Amino acid sequence: MDTLKTLLGTMRIPFLLLTPACVSVGVGTAHWQMGKVDWLTASLILLGAVSAHISVNVFNEYYDFKSGLDAKTERTPFSGGSGALPGNPQVARVASVLAWATLLITAAVGVYFISELGVGLLPIGLFGVFLVVSYTTWCAYNPLLCLLAPGLGFGVLMVMGTDFVLTGSYSLSSFAASLIPTFLVSNLLLLNQFPDVEADKSVGRRHFPITIGVEASSVLLGVIYLLAYLAIVLGVLLSLLPLYALIALLTAGFAWRSYRGARRYATDIPALLPAMKMNVLVNLLTPALLAVGLFIA
Incomplete structure (x- = not known):
């Protein structure tokens, strides 16, 4: 039972909600274009996507434990890993x-x-596998890759891959829709790195909160939020997304609160937690609302 509990911890089960939110966008674009969805196929897509998310989470937990980073990290409900392996180190090999x-x-x-x-589908599949395997061991040591990799994985790859499987072709509509989770998930990881600056720096990681500082990174957070919401508006104006996609703008208030909290409390981790919570809500609700708009349309 202890082994099972530890393994479930390394999966970061609550974080897996992000996957169906992002997959739903690809299902939504397919439904909008085709007028129907093969739900059995969609379920199989979700299985593959959730498995990929579990894999990257467990790889991250395993390598953070092996590098000694886990012992240095100040954990929050949104960052720093689960701490499952330091509490039960003999399970590390099983986690791998x-x-x-x-x-x-x-x-x-x-x-x-x-x-x-x-x-x-092969290019998306190969790139996705590469991101899963390399994120902790390589991407985390390059600021730009560390920022872009999560967004590309959950945005462009997951949304366009889902749409391709359900429609049989790539489309500009799925690309336009994929930009929203691409920007937002990159922001999710960006803000979650604020509490980990000193710990990550000690093992040689290089992300933007380390290289440009958390104050400048909070400005970057705001810019990326703006890009995400502009992508929705431009997608509608260019007729790549339906008018109902604009309901995804309803989360802009949460994004503003997240940005404002990051600007004010970038170096005060306890005070930063509400901003991190708002960031999570934006990442879960915006793709879900976008998918609802696509289905209504």
């Missing part, structure tokens, strides 16, 4: 197996879809 096993599940789902639809 779990990370690879869930990645293999994702790969198996991808191979099935490629066999059914052709190699058009």
Whole structure:
């Protein structure tokens, strides 16, 4: 039971809500274009996406434990990992197996879809596997890659991949829709790095809160929020997204509160927690509302 509890901890179960939120956008664009959805296929897509998310979470937990970062991190409800492996270190090897096993599940789902639809899905699949394996070991040591990788994984790759499997082709509409979670998920990780600056710096990581400081990174947070909401408006103006997609703008108030909190409390972690909470809400609600708008349309 202790082993199971530790493994569930490394999966970061509450964080997995982000995956169905992002997949729903791709399902929404497919429904808007095709007028129907194969829900069995959509369920298989979700299985592969959730497995990929579990894999990257467990890899992150495993490598943070092996590097000694876990012992230095000041955890918050939104950052710093679960702390599961330091509390039960003998499970580390099993966690590594779990990370690879869930990645293999994702790969198996991808191979099935490629066999059914052709190699058009292959670039997204290979890039996705690369991001899962390399995020903690490589991307986290380059500021730009560390910022972009999470957004690309949950945005462009997840949304456009879902849309492709359900429609059989790529579309500008799915690309336009994918930009919203791309920007927002990059912001999710950006703000969550604020409490980890000193710990991450001690193991050689280099992300923007380390390289340009948390104050400048809070400005970057605001810029990326602006890009996310501009993407919604421009998508509608260019007729790449339906008018109902504008309901996703309803979360802008949460984004403003997150940005304002980050600007005021960038170096005060306890006071920063409400801003981090708002950031999570923006990431979960905005894609969900966008998907609702696409289905209504």
